[in-house]
Amino acid sequence: MFQNKKILFSVLISLVILFVGILILRPNKDKNQKDFESLLSEGKVAESKELPNLPEDYADHKLMEYSIEEIARILQEKYGKNIDNPAAQIAMIEELMKDLPKLYPNDWVKVLNQILGYAFPNKALELLRMSESLYNYNRFREANMSKVGLMSDEARRDMMWKERYRLFGEKADQIWAMEKKMTVIGDSLKRIKESPAGNLDAKLSQYSQTLKEQFGKDYPRLMENKRQQLTEGFMVSVQKDLKVLSYGERKSALREIRQTMGMDQAALNRWDTLEEEREKAWQNQQKYAEKRNQLSTKKGGMTAEDEKALDAMRKQLFGEEAEIIKNELAKT
Amino acid sequence: MNSKKKHLVCLLVLLLVTTGVHAGARKTVYPVVFAHGLSGFDNLLGYYYFGNDYGTFVGDPCDEFLETACNGSIHSSQKALAASVTPFQSSEVRGTQLADRIQNYMTSTGATKVNIIGHSQGGIDARKAAAVLRARYGRQVVHVMISVSSPHRGSPTAKYILDLGPGVTSVVNALAKLFGNTIYGSGNDGIAAAKQLVYNDYSSTDGVTTGMKAFNNNYNVSTNTANYWGSIITAQDSINTNPALYLLKEGFYNIDGDGYCVDDCDNDGAAGKGDGTRGNNDDDGLVGINSQQMGYRLQYNECLICFDSITVNSTLGYVSNLNAPTSAQMTSKSSVVSQDHLDVVGVPPDTFDEEEFYASILEFIVTKGG
Numbered sequence: 001m002f003q004n005k006k007i008l009f010s011v012l013i014s015l016v017i018l019f020v021g022i023l024i025l026r027p028n029k030d031k032n033q034k035d036f037e038s039l040l041s042e043g044k045v046a047e048s049k050e051l052p053n054l055p056e057d058y059a060d061h062k063l064m065e066y067s068i069e070e071i072a073r074i075l076q077e078k079y080g081k082n083i084d085n086p087a088a089q090i091a092m093i094e095e096l097m098k099d100l101p102k103l104y105p106n107d108w109v110k111v112l113n114q115i116l117g118y119a120f121p122n123k124a125l126e127l128l129r130m131s132e133s134l135y136n137y138n139r140f141r142e143a144n145m146s147k148v149g150l151m152s153d154e155a156r157r158d159m160m161w162k163e164r165y166r167l168f169g170e171k172a173d174q175i176w177a178m179e180k181k182m183t184v185i186g187d188s189l190k191r192i193k194e195s196p197a198g199n200l201d202a203k204l205s206q207y208s209q210t211l212k213e214q215f216g217k218d219y220p221r222l223m224e225n226k227r228q229q230l231t232e233g234f235m236v237s238v239q240k241d242l243k244v245l246s247y248g249e250r251k252s253a254l255r256e257i258r259q260t261m262g263m264d265q266a267a268l269n270r271w272d273t274l275e276e277e278r279e280k281a282w283q284n285q286q287k288y289a290e291k292r293n294q295l296s297t298k299k300g301g302m303t304a305e306d307e308k309a310l311d312a313m314r315k316q317l318f319g320e321e322a323e324i325i326k327n328e329l330a331k332t
Numbered sequence: 333m334n335s336k337k338k339h340l341v342c343l344l345v346l347l348l349v350t351t352g353v354h355a356g357a358r359k360t361v362y363p364v365v366f367a368h369g370l371s372g373f374d375n376l377l378g379y380y381y382f383g384n385d386y387g388t389f390v391g392d393p394c395d396e397f398l399e400t401a402c403n404g405s406i407h408s409s410q411k412a413l414a415a416s417v418t419p420f421q422s423s424e425v426r427g428t429q430l431a432d433r434i435q436n437y438m439t440s441t442g443a444t445k446v447n448i449i450g451h452s453q454g455g456i457d458a459r460k461a462a463a464v465l466r467a468r469y470g471r472q473v474v475h476v477m478i479s480v481s482s483p484h485r486g487s488p489t490a491k492y493i494l495d496l497g498p499g500v501t502s503v504v505n506a507l508a509k510l511f512g513n514t515i516y517g518s519g520n521d522g523i524a525a526a527k528q529l530v531y532n533d534y535s536s537t538d539g540v541t542t543g544m545k546a547f548n549n550n551y552n553v554s555t556n557t558a559n560y561w562g563s564i565i566t567a568q569d570s571i572n573t574n575p576a577l578y579l580l581k582e583g584f585y586n587i588d589g590d591g592y593c594v595d596d597c598d599n600d601g602a603a604g605k606g607d608g609t610r611g612n613n614d615d616d617g618l619v620g621i622n623s624q625q626m627g628y629r630l631q632y633n634e635c636l637i638c639f640d641s642i643t644v645n646s647t648l649g650y651v652s653n654l655n656a657p658t659s660a661q662m663t664s665k666s667s668v669v670s671q672d673h674l675d676v677v678g679v680p681p682d683t684f685d686e687e688e689f690y691a692s693i694l695e696f697i698v699t700k701g702g
Contacts, residue, residue: 062636087400176386178401227440228413228440229416231440232436266442267440270439274439320466321467321468324460324464324467327424327550330546
């Protein structure tokens with residue numbers, strides 16, 4: 001009997017400790033999370049109502065300038081055609097969640113629910129659920145900011161994607177489509193960088209193909225906005241290949257890379273001129289470094305005369321940039 | 333209609349067509365180069381820094397209705413470059429790299445000038461880049477130069493880390509703790525980066541002259557290198573600061589950054605001194621307000637029901653010599669943006685609207701002819 005009581009007592013104590021532990025360790029939900037939960041559990045959306053006409057010149061004004069009903073009408077116009085696309089859904093929700101908390105600090109979740117209900121009654125619950133996920137995702141990012149900063153790229157990526165899939169399911173792939181594309185391109189550049197030297201043409205073709213595959217019909221626009229960055233990204237990755245080439249071969253290889261990346265004749269000509277200037281500057285730097293080294297290592301060190309000669313040489317070789325080079329030498 | 337009226341109507345129509353009826357910022361005359369600060373957070377080609385969590389760069393314009401990975405607050409044909417330089421290096425090195433990137437961009441696109449927005453050390457690099465470009469082209473290449481949260485007169489944090497103050501085990505580890513592990517990559521030099529951000533020459537025995545004072549003498553505010561100079565200053569109460577910076581502020585180190593004196597009279601690593609009170613909204617977690625003004629102090633006017641704007645704080649005047657601002661320019665909290673050092677470039681947690689913030693800077697650049 002006594003033995004049984006002892007066991008019972010131990011079990012009870014353990015249960016109490018477990019219960020208290022759960023209470024303490026349970027992540028605290030803030031008011032907004034509770035509001036989301038309560039609205040979603042009720043499953044209630046704002047009753048649809050007749051919305052006002054689309055305000056004139058609404059695109060020239062901020063959303064928050066309008067009444068809740070007007071905002072709903074603008075959202076229909078702006079996002080209606082693509083409302084099934086998760087990227088459009090998240091863009092719309094972000095637009096609302098950016099300013100609503102500032103205008104309605106105590107009940108912005110309810111106002112958000114109201115607007116979504118007015119604008120898209122058939123999708124309001126789905127959109128509210130996505131809003132809750134976005135809110136929780138942002139909280140997750142805040143809570144893990146320091147931790148994420150110290151992780152490797154791979155570990156960080158894994159952690160973020162795990163949370164994205166947990167909160168948004170398969171929609172995450174569409175929401176972070178741009179990031180996914182850029183990651184694929186980044187990985188492709190990394191592979192090129194790590195591959196043995198040689199086959200520059202094949203590497204360029206592979207890179208160009210990756211860009212086209214990732215961006216499809218948006219490829220021309222991507223190149224229009226980011227041609228320089230994407231070209232430089234590739235050049236950084238093929239340094240091993242470029243270093244073993246003579247100046248003439250390198251010049252021709254660089255021209256081909258730029259041409260493949262879509263630069264026009266005028267740009268290629270400008271590059272030819274710049275490459276020549278840089279080659280000349282490089283040779284001048286070599287000459288100057290040799291002279292400087294020769295003077296500074298001679299017995300007794302550099303004299304005032306030597307300094308003067310070096311100054312003159314610097315001015316002659318580098319023109320206006322001579323002063324900057326002098327500053328650099330004093331600091332690096 | 334007489335010919336004069338016809339011309340006037342044509343002109344108005346042309347004006348409407350060219351400027352477009354557009355929400356948010358107008359297109360700048362010259363492309364805008366975004367120069368990142370220490371570290372970089374740029375997993376690929378400048379993404380994430382100056383961007384949002386979906387891989388969108390604040391300088392990416394939207395060209396069609398409902399394109400989502402873009403900044404809808406800037407003009408649909410805005411040209412911008414997210415320039416990427418070595419994450420941890422001195423501004424002598426990074427500034428030349430930035431000049432190279434800009435020259436590459438100008439060569440590829442045919443642009444004749446650029447505007448630069450530099451965050452943190454990016455604003456310092458930009459000054460050297462402007463001087464290098466001036467020398468290379470034999471003319472002014474940068475039109476508008478704007479720094480955001482830049483430690484033009486040093487940061488006590490850099491000196492604290494170099495001095496290995498309490499809580500710091502090594503310069504490299506301290507920077508890694510603050511900015512992520514990029515510092516371990518090749519080409520990075522955490523010590524050179526930290527020495528750059530101390531006001532005075534950090535060591536008389538290392539054979540080189542480092543620090544912001546010497547750098548400012550060489551690359552000061554000058555219309556020779558840029559047409560217009562302005563700066564945006566950030567500071568925030570500890571409670572709202574990014575957790576990584578909050579640690580730095582409260583546990584690791586706390587900047588007292590709103591006092592005045594000539595040069596670094598209290599030898600804390602930044603020009604000026606404290607006013608004796610820490611944690612009073614006088615720094616952004618890394619940089620004191622007395623270090624940040626360059627040229628005009630700009631005021632960010634956030635607006636909930638209208639588009640945000642940037643105006644000039646005309647009462648504080650112009651900092652033309654970065655090593656000799658007035659007492660008011662170093663101590664005034666007027667026009668300070670209440671955000672921490674990393675909020676303004678898209679690093680969470682924040683409720684800051686980076687897309688509109690940078691759009692308002694672009695619009696301001698337009699008003700200055702950039």
